[in-house]
Amino acid sequence: MSKAKAVCASCGGRLGARRVTIDRRIRGKLVEFDDVPANVCGDCGHAWLDGDVLEAMDASLLKPSRPRRVIRVPAISLAHLRAA
Numbered sequence: 589m590s591k592a593k594a595v596c597a598s599c600g601g602r603l604g605a606r607r608v609t610i611d612r613r614i615r616g617k618l619v620e621f622d623d624v625p626a627n628v629c630g631d632c633g634h635a636w637l638d639g640d641v642l643e644a645m646d647a648s649l650l651k652p653s654r655p656r657r658v659i660r661v662p663a664i665s666l667a668h669l670r671a672a
């Protein structure tokens with residue numbers, strides 16, 4: 589696991605270790621991950637994830653496991669909104 593980087597690669601802001609919620613679509617499945625360790629920029633808010641964290645997310649979808657909770661997500665078509 590790599591050491592936390594001190595500076596945001598996007599804006600140069602200062603990074604701090606935090607636990608965040610991340611939405612990812614992996615192989616067509618939309619999954620929300622809670623309590624994800626990340627280095628979060630204090631300026632732009634970007635959450636930087638280590639490679640092993642991303643791999644752990646991918647691996648969690650390969651084995652059948654019971655999600656801690658299931659959420660409903662609204663899907664909205666912008667084209668439909670504009671036509672209305």
Ligand SMILES: [Zn+2]
Pocket residue numbers: 596597598599600601629630631632633634
């Ligand atoms: Zn930043």
